[in-house]
Amino acid sequence: MQENFFLDSGVWGWLYKLLTPVEWLMTQVMYWFHKLLTLIGMPTVGLSWVLSIIFLVIVVQACVFPLFYKQMKSMRGMQAIQPQMMKIQNKYKGKNDPASKEAMQREMMKLYQDNHANPAGSCLPMLIQGPVFMCMFYVLSAIPYIANGKRAPLGAFDVATAQEFSQTRYFGVGVADTFNTSDTGGKIVIGIFVAAMCACLWYTQWHTMKRNTAPAAMNKQSERMQKMMLWIFPIMYIFSGIAMPFAVLVYWLANNLCNLARSFWQLHEFPTPGSPAALDKEKRDHDNENRRREKEGRPSLEDEALIKAREEAERRETQGFQRAQPQRKNRKKKK
Amino acid sequence: MVRAIRWYQRTISAGRPPVCRYYPSCSRYAIEAIERFGALRGGMLAMLRILRCRPWSDGGIDDVPARFSLLYRFSWSRAHEEPRLTPTREN
Numbered sequence: 001m002q003e004n005f006f007l008d009s010g011v012w013g014w015l016y017k018l019l020t021p022v023e024w025l026m027t028q029v030m031y032w033f034h035k036l037l038t039l040i041g042m043p044t045v046g047l048s049w050v051l052s053i054i055f056l057v058i059v060v061q062a063c064v065f066p067l068f069y070k071q072m073k074s075m076r077g078m079q080a081i082q083p084q085m086m087k088i089q090n091k092y093k094g095k096n097d098p099a100s101k102e103a104m105q106r107e108m109m110k111l112y113q114d115n116h117a118n119p120a121g122s123c124l125p126m127l128i129q130g131p132v133f134m135c136m137f138y139v140l141s142a143i144p145y146i147a148n149g150k151r152a153p154l155g156a157f158d159v160a161t162a163q164e165f166s167q168t169r170y171f172g173v174g175v176a177d178t179f180n181t182s183d184t185g186g187k188i189v190i191g192i193f194v195a196a197m198c199a200c201l202w203y204t205q206w207h208t209m210k211r212n213t214a215p216a217a218m219n220k221q222s223e224r225m226q227k228m229m230l231w232i233f234p235i236m237y238i239f240s241g242i243a244m245p246f247a248v249l250v251y252w253l254a255n256n257l258c259n260l261a262r263s264f265w266q267l268h269e270f271p272t273p274g275s276p277a278a279l280d281k282e283k284r285d286h287d288n289e290n291r292r293r294e295k296e297g298r299p300s301l302e303d304e305a306l307i308k309a310r311e312e313a314e315r316r317e318t319q320g321f322q323r324a325q326p327q328r329k330n331r332k333k334k335k
Numbered sequence: 336m337v338r339a340i341r342w343y344q345r346t347i348s349a350g351r352p353p354v355c356r357y358y359p360s361c362s363r364y365a366i367e368a369i370e371r372f373g374a375l376r377g378g379m380l381a382m383l384r385i386l387r388c389r390p391w392s393d394g395g396i397d398d399v400p401a402r403f404s405l406l407y408r409f410s411w412s413r414a415h416e417e418p419r420l421t422p423t424r425e426n
Contacts, residue, residue, distance in 0.1 A: 106358055106419070108358075109395050112356075113395025113418075118356045124389050
């Protein structure tokens with residue numbers, strides 16, 4: 001182990017100093033959840049610390065979720081302004097010069113702004129995730145140094161707690177071990193974790209791409225780009241995964257699993273219009289409506305359409321194609 | 336710096352659905368701001384723009400102001416401009 005904590009020096013040290021409040025909050029969350037777990041009878045060293053890492057993931061995800069949900073909701077608001085959007089699109093139909101393209105986009109944006117509906121999510125949540133993850137990495141890598149007294153205590157982790165934490169071994173790997181410092185068994189476990197993490201990320205991307213993109217909206221270039229992204233990120237994860245301590249890998253895997261679950265939920269509830277997932281949802285909603293009608297003893301959607309068509313045909317038989325003028329109901333009374 | 340942003344536009348951004356709530360997008364805004372006001376002042380405008388691009392903001396049209404001011408978004412600012420439906424210059 002190196003003499004001093006390497007992340008505290010240079011430009012990075014300055015950056016991590018700035019992020020101290022977040023780090024402090026993270027240590028507190030982990031510490032208190034750990035305390036709760038020991039209170040209900042779990043051992044102080046071992047699984048309880050791993051669980052508190054996972055709990056931290058859940059807390060972070062829960063903080064992000066309202067933003068995510070709001071964005072999904074605003075997607076729904078898009079359908080309300082669909083007619084106006086069509087109007088703008090028709091106005092610029094067949095015009096491909098840059099000036100009218102730009103004018104069209106400006107008009108669209110104005111429409112979104114005035115109706116408080118915007119299809120785009122904005123990149124800030126993604127940008128925030130970076131520092132949060134860095135803090136996590138920093139805290140978890142700092143703990144061994146706190147434990148041996150080389151670094152000042154951080155937040156809730158004083159020397160005793162840090163020692164407790166770094167003694168934690170799970171699946172035969174110490175939480176502070178990286179791929180290079182662990183033994184063969186540990187290397188295998190870490191390898192499995194990295195593989196699971198990459199597979200998880202890959203599957204999330206692949207599933208979203210497959211199910212949640214409208215075929216009409218895709219062109220050749222963006223399709224190729226997406227396919228590339230599908231592979232680049234998991235491969236990048238392999239290299240960084242090997243350098244990270246086991247505790248960070250636990251955090252990362254749990255985080256990716258949460259993302260996967262969230263993407264499933266999104267595809268189920270708020271699919272992109274026109275995508276295969278949206279078609280499935282339409283069919284599902286239709287079936288649910290029919291089931292509900294059946295329970296109430298009303299005719300199903302198809303039957304209702306049939307009955308309406310029959311009535312219409314019958315009316316044509318008896319009255320011809322002439323539409324009867326509507327009559328006021330209380331007309332005779334008034335006289 | 337401009338080249339770094341261009342690189343971002345070509346490689347990272349190209350494969351994703353359009354994600355920005357504003358028009359022009361944050362990266363185009365950054366390029367224009369840096370070209371017009373230089374790396375420091377343009378960079379500050381771009382930073383503020385990215386911070387403004389949040390899921391709960393309304394988005395919309397937000398051009399680089401004609402005169403440099405960090406507060407041009409406020410209506411009392413002398414550099415304030417109404418959103419334009421027509422582009423100011425050809426790109």
